[in-house]
Amino acid sequence: MDSIRYIAGKEPHPRERRMIFRNVDREGWDTRFATYVADGGYLELRKALAMKPAEVTAEVRTSGLRGRGGAGFPTGVKWTFIPPDNTKPVYLICNADESEPGTFKDRYILHQDPHQLLEGMAIAAYAVGARKAFIYIREEFPDAARILEEAIDEAVRENILGENILGTEFSLEIIVHRGAGAYICGEETGLIESLEGKRPYPRIKPPYFPAALGLWMCPTIVNNVETLCHVKHVIAMGGSEYAAVGTRNNSGTRILCVSGDVVKPGYYEIEVGRMTLGELIDDVCGGMRPGRALKAVIPGGSSSKVLRGDETFTIRTPDGASSGLALRDIPLDFDTLAACGSMAGSGGVIVIDDSRSISWVLNNINAFYAHESCGQCTPCREGALWMRKITDRVVEGRGTPTDIDTLLSIAGQIEGRTICAFGEACAWPTQSFIHKFRDELTGATSEDNAAKASNPEAVAQRRYLAEAAAAGSAR
Amino acid sequence: MPPNPKPATPLDLPDELRQKIDAIVSRYPESPRAAVLMVLHSLQGRFGYISEDGIRWTAERLGLEPVKVLEVVSFYPGFHQHPVGRLHFRVCRTLSCAMAGSIELMEKLCELKGIDIKAMHGHRNPVLVSDDGEVSVEYAECLAACGFAPVCMVNHDTHEHLTADKAADLLGQYRAKSGETSAAH
Amino acid sequence: MPVEEALLPKDLAAAEGMVNVQINGVWHRFPKGTRLIEAIGKSGDEVPHYCYHPKLSSPGNCRMCMVEIGMPARLAPGAEPTYDDEGYLPIQWMPRPAISCATMVSENLGVRTKSTLVEEARHGVMEFLLANHPLDCPICDQAGECRLQEFAVGHGRGGSRFVEQKTKKPKNVDIGPRIRLDDERCIMCSRCIRFMDEVAMDPVLGFSERGGYTTLGVHPGRKLDHNYGLNTVDICPVGALTCNDFRFQMRVWFLKETPSIDTNCGTGINTVIWTRNDQVYRITPRENNDVNSCWMPDSHRLNFHYLHGQHRLTSSLVRDGDHHRSAPSHNAAGKVASALKSAPKGTAALVVSSRLTNEEMFLAKRLAEKCGISAIATVPREGEADDYLVAADRNPNTQGFLRIFGDQDRAATLQSLRDDVRSGKIRTLLTLQEDLLAPEAGFTQDDLEKLDFLASLHLLDNGTAAAADVVLAGSGFPENRGSMINVTGRLQRLNRAINPPGEALTNWEWLATLLRETGADVFDGEAAAFKALAASDELWQDLTLARIPDNGIQLYETGIKIPLVERERERIARGEING
Numbered sequence A: 001m002d003s004i005r006y007i008a009g010k011e012p013h014p015r016e017r018r019m020i021f022r023n024v025d026r027e028g029w030d031t032r033f034a035t036y037v038a039d040g041g042y043l044e045l046r047k048a049l050a051m052k053p054a055e056v057t058a059e060v061r062t063s064g065l066r067g068r069g070g071a072g073f074p075t076g077v078k079w080t081f082i083p084p085d086n087t088k089p090v091y092l093i094c095n096a097d098e099s100e101p102g103t104f105k106d107r108y109i110l111h112q113d114p115h116q117l118l119e120g121m122a123i124a125a126y127a128v129g130a131r132k133a134f135i136y137i138r139e140e141f142p143d144a145a146r147i148l149e150e151a152i153d154e155a156v157r158e159n160i161l162g163e164n165i166l167g168t169e170f171s172l173e174i175i176v177h178r179g180a181g182a183y184i185c186g187e188e189t190g191l192i193e194s195l196e197g198k199r200p201y202p203r204i205k206p207p208y209f210p211a212a213l214g215l216w217m218c219p220t221i222v223n224n225v226e227t228l229c230h231v232k233h234v235i236a237m238g239g240s241e242y243a244a245v246g247t248r249n250n251s252g253t254r255i256l257c258v259s260g261d262v263v264k265p266g267y268y269e270i271e272v273g274r275m276t277l278g279e280l281i282d283d284v285c286g287g288m289r290p291g292r293a294l295k296a297v298i299p300g301g302s303s304s305k306v307l308r309g310d311e312t313f314t315i316r317t318p319d320g321a322s323s324g325l326a327l328r329d330i331p332l333d334f335d336t337l338a339a340c341g342s343m344a345g346s347g348g349v350i351v352i353d354d355s356r357s358i359s360w361v362l363n364n365i366n367a368f369y370a371h372e373s374c375g376q377c378t379p380c381r382e383g384a385l386w387m388r389k390i391t392d393r394v395v396e397g398r399g400t401p402t403d404i405d406t407l408l409s410i411a412g413q414i415e416g417r418t419i420c421a422f423g424e425a426c427a428w429p430t431q432s433f434i435h436k437f438r439d440e441l442t443g444a445t446s447e448d449n450a451a452k453a454s455n456p457e458a459v460a461q462r463r464y465l466a467e468a469a470a471a472g473s474a475r
Numbered sequence B: 001m002p003p004n005p006k007p008a009t010p011l012d013l014p015d016e017l018r019q020k021i022d023a024i025v026s027r028y029p030e031s032p033r034a035a036v037l038m039v040l041h042s043l044q045g046r047f048g049y050i051s052e053d054g055i056r057w058t059a060e061r062l063g064l065e066p067v068k069v070l071e072v073v074s075f076y077p078g079f080h081q082h083p084v085g086r087l088h089f090r091v092c093r094t095l096s097c098a099m100a101g102s103i104e105l106m107e108k109l110c111e112l113k114g115i116d117i118k119a120m121h122g123h124r125n126p127v128l129v130s131d132d133g134e135v136s137v138e139y140a141e142c143l144a145a146c147g148f149a150p151v152c153m154v155n156h157d158t159h160e161h162l163t164a165d166k167a168a169d170l171l172g173q174y175r176a177k178s179g180e181t182s183a184a185h
Numbered sequence C: 001m002p003v004e005e006a007l008l009p010k011d012l013a014a015a016e017g018m019v020n021v022q023i024n025g026v027w028h029r030f031p032k033g034t035r036l037i038e039a040i041g042k043s044g045d046e047v048p049h050y051c052y053h054p055k056l057s058s059p060g061n062c063r064m065c066m067v068e069i070g071m072p073a074r075l076a077p078g079a080e081p082t083y084d085d086e087g088y089l090p091i092q093w094m095p096r097p098a099i100s101c102a103t104m105v106s107e108n109l110g111v112r113t114k115s116t117l118v119e120e121a122r123h124g125v126m127e128f129l130l131a132n133h134p135l136d137c138p139i140c141d142q143a144g145e146c147r148l149q150e151f152a153v154g155h156g157r158g159g160s161r162f163v164e165q166k167t168k169k170p171k172n173v174d175i176g177p178r179i180r181l182d183d184e185r186c187i188m189c190s191r192c193i194r195f196m197d198e199v200a201m202d203p204v205l206g207f208s209e210r211g212g213y214t215t216l217g218v219h220p221g222r223k224l225d226h227n228y229g230l231n232t233v234d235i236c237p238v239g240a241l242t243c244n245d246f247r248f249q250m251r252v253w254f255l256k257e258t259p260s261i262d263t264n265c266g267t268g269i270n271t272v273i274w275t276r277n278d279q280v281y282r283i284t285p286r287e288n289n290d291v292n293s294c295w296m297p298d299s300h301r302l303n304f305h306y307l308h309g310q311h312r313l314t315s316s317l318v319r320d321g322d323h324h325r326s327a328p329s330h331n332a333a334g335k336v337a338s339a340l341k342s343a344p345k346g347t348a349a350l351v352v353s354s355r356l357t358n359e360e361m362f363l364a365k366r367l368a369e370k371c372g373i374s375a376i377a378t379v380p381r382e383g384e385a386d387d388y389l390v391a392a393d394r395n396p397n398t399q400g401f402l403r404i405f406g407d408q409d410r411a412a413t414l415q416s417l418r419d420d421v422r423s424g425k426i427r428t429l430l431t432l433q434e435d436l437l438a439p440e441a442g443f444t445q446d447d448l449e450k451l452d453f454l455a456s457l458h459l460l461d462n463g464t465a466a467a468a469d470v471v472l473a474g475s476g477f478p479e480n481r482g483s484m485i486n487v488t489g490r491l492q493r494l495n496r497a498i499n500p501p502g503e504a505l506t507n508w509e510w511l512a513t514l515l516r517e518t519g520a521d522v523f524d525g526e527a528a529a530f531k532a533l534a535a536s537d538e539l540w541q542d543l544t545l546a547r548i549p550d551n552g553i554q555l556y557e558t559g560i561k562i563p564l565v566e567r568e569r570e571r572i573a574r575g576e577i578n579g
């Protein structure tokens, strides 16, 4: 590691531990195959190919690696969900849709270190028995798509991909598949439908769990870019040694993407759980902007529930005792953030200072979800747009205090009642912002608006439905 | 390569593009339908947008009903159904960028090109084109570079820290560049 | 296995491939693989739903069918299950509702369809569906049979909290020659799209745009003009898709529904005839999984306007020189009966349409016997099968004809009748519901002019009627009652929905009158005729007309298969649809 030099001004923070981002912003680094191999690349693939596929999966299970795409599901466990009696082809899909607001890590792997991803994918494909894999990459990364295709071509020429890889029985084709600008294509079943050439409407689960009924109704493993890169390091270190990195049940490193009102936003790779939110903001990111105080943090991408700057959380430690934890003292791992009522999600930390109006922030987020709802299922399609319309009004000064309750109940009518987790993703911001900042939000509305806010169509509908209900009960 | 704003019918596809599309389709022996996004990208790369004819051509090429291609094209903001400007600006509208001033950037771009931003609607009318066809603007959702906000794409390039005060300069740079290429021709 | 364990309900059920499910506190048993929504239906309860249709794939998109479910708690390792007195495990209820259309029953599953959680979930979905829905009920054709309007009253909140501008979408869209679309009323359940994709296999419908702006439509330059397109109107749960033919004609709550069968081809598609004041307003398919599933071709369902058209005969006619004058029925019947009776042996003939019911044919046979007529022919009507439901045989009751008049080469019989008319051997002819000048019958004007006496029983004023000496004003399919046998060998019943207009009589009444005129005993109604017919054929022996089930009964197998029904069976077998 000592020999690695980084581009001036882009050096990692001393508290970082760079595994996945080892080569990001590295001086003299490029995306060529030769560069990667000269640095010891593809040794882990050789190592994995000398193992049995089940042994590779076992190592990944032992490592405790959890998915970095959002849900934090144990990767090795997911791989074992392929039905044992399966006779259909198995597919591996790398989820490179990176579109959760606040998340910007996969971008740099894809642009700067494509071979690390290809190596991780080849190992994963070998483990799960896939002979064909796809990288579903968001449309807004056109250069990365080209870079990946070149990297794949090179790897095929070098027999790292393609037929009988490195003289073994194992063959693998990797196809770069470009999306076209839709957040929902990050949801794994939406992604699969999109890849199949249909509208990216997520599928109902059950029955369509991808590991059994995925792409073309064949078993399919979907993993995030960062997750797949970790697989390479699990093989390099061995499962148990990898598990020692980070903290218990929260192993390895992860890349935190910090944006918003800090002095030095950016990406930071840290050992999971070995840094607190306060350290991240104050030490690593240089603190809040001068003269500003921390108001709120969205810790895991815009879908995660917001935390208040001055909040204290009561959490239960594994030994059963409960303790108070201030926001700045939260260790950045999967479990503690969950215990605090939010989630580590995709690693996108959005920091909000006291110059920001909460109604404006919520409206911005609601606009995102209203735009990105695929529109397939009723609660999300109607609810997301409705919530946006309400916060639009609040921001324009046309909100009424009852709007806040309406918002909360709309979110409640979405959560848990939709086809895919987008429902929660769009409900949680509204729910958490209201729980944590109700006074400020109510303050942004006015009683006076109640009389003038409604439009004639709405008044007509109200009257009409009341009449219909009355007629209905009479009928 | 900047998108070509001239409407053209994809029925006169150059051989080279046809071959490229054949190669794309051949990667999906399981189902040609799966090639639809990649084929549409090829067409948009060549023509700058997906025309009616483009939809029909794609449908025919992949053995689909045209409506199944329209379902896809109209879902994704990444596909345009009308020509865009020679310089297509996609300004990130999402939280981190908005906090860093991307809304002001959009306003500035519109001001520089005399575009009436009030005509914009996220779903119904997402793209506004300047009268001279040089510039089109559109809001994008999070472009995954939030730490370096505001973020804006111009055609295929991504620009970070692009605050409103840098808009005029950036436009100038692109003009200079296209000036060079046209001078080289 | 110890005896006590074998007696647990789960084991008893498993032995029969069943599972135990508790619905609103009561335990029921269902076959494995049953969908919850169907199980709840069988338990006597109903789950409101929009997107689910048993014949189509289940996207689970409307979220209206949510119910509260629970399962036995997962046991800690090593822990023993504790069964209650009845032998069931305690149910742990889940905090979130589940959609019943895509959930499969499982052992010891608990379901609540009436809890607070369920009510709230339904209220929520209803409120969302109504948020952007227009206030069109007073001018909407669907009113009265609209699932949204129905549930809005049953599950809505009454008032609306939605004070925003409603999303505007295209209205009154011409998406095909027979169908109109109102996108603002569409609740995006995708039933119509799935029907066109999966059943009609003409995937012309699709959604464009996304989210709250999602809009149903066809591609410009394409139309929803498929011959099965109108089925989308039937399954559209709201008034988004409406039928041009029925639009604004009549409020559905004024209409009477009569189950019957279609007579446009040998399939005998099961139908509902919607009528008021002896007028047919529309015809819709009725579910019969052995005949037509839930579907019917547009060409058949719309083929009823001739019943009320300008060519409909409303009174009988007799020739008076070179023109016709209307005549009382008994008068006209008497003329026909005496002509038939007095015709020298071997010079009279009957043309019996294979569009007649078995009972009408049976009377026709009696009439022939009574008058000593042996020349009897029917008109074969062959078209092309459409690979869905329409049979190549465009007669609805060819099988009935063959059973009653005996197996024969129908084309050859008809040919010899034509020859005999041409040669002058046959001089008296009664045609029952066949226009002899129609191409499939093959007679010419000259042929008819050779006859001494021609009578036509028909509902329309056609070329044969013009040439006839006596014209008996008969009835059309919704005016008849009786049975028919379809191309597969299935006996089905046609029910009377309306009465014939004016002085027209039903075919049955005419035949009965003619028989009476010849001095024969006449059955007391169609049912009695069926009974006599059944007595003469061992296949039908135990049946009465009224006892023919609404879905018919398979008498025998002809070997002919209905392609759409076969495909549906395959999809059920593959687990793609419930069926």
Ligand SMILES: Cc1cc2nc3c(=O)[nH]c(=O)nc-3n(C[C@H](O)[C@H](O)[C@H](O)COP(=O)(O)O)c2cc1C
Pocket (backbone or CB within 6 Å): A066, A067, A068, A069, A070, A071, A072, A073, A075, A095, A096, A097, A098, A099, A100, A183, A184, A185, A186, A187, A188, A189, A222, A223, A224, A225, A227, A228, A420, A421, A422, A425
């Ligand atoms: C609305 C939504 C958007 C998502 N977007 C992404 C994404 O952009 N990238 C990603 O890797 N996972 C995303 N996910 C998570 C994926 O569904 C899936 O869980 C993940 O790719 C699995 O990979 P992992 O196990 O490696 O985390 C999203 C999920 C939801 C519900």
Ligand code: SF4
Pocket (backbone or CB within 6 Å): A184, A201, A202, A372, A373, A374, A375, A376, A377, A378, A380, A381, A418, A419, A420, A421, A422, A423
């Ligand atoms: S929850 Fe939203 S994004 Fe997910 S399927 Fe439903 S409408 Fe689409």
Ligand code: SF4
Pocket (backbone or CB within 6 Å): C133, C134, C135, C136, C137, C138, C140, C141, C142, C143, C144, C146, C147, C148, C149, C185, C238, C239, C240
């Ligand atoms: S679709 Fe139903 S609720 Fe809507 S206007 Fe028509 S009848 Fe009323």
Ligand code: SF4
Pocket (backbone or CB within 6 Å): C185, C186, C187, C188, C189, C190, C191, C192, C193, C216, C232, C235, C236, C237, C238, C240, C241
């Ligand atoms: S038109 Fe009717 S059937 Fe079709 S999606 Fe809309 S509501 Fe459903």
Ligand code: FES
Pocket (backbone or CB within 6 Å): A101, A102, A103, B092, B093, B094, B095, B096, B097, B098, B141, B142, B143, B144, B145, B146, B149, B151
């Ligand atoms: S918010 Fe603009 S790039 Fe993420």
Ligand code: FES
Pocket (backbone or CB within 6 Å): C048, C049, C050, C051, C052, C059, C060, C061, C062, C063, C064, C065, C066, C099, C100, C101, C102
């Ligand atoms: S019926 Fe629509 S979700 Fe079940």
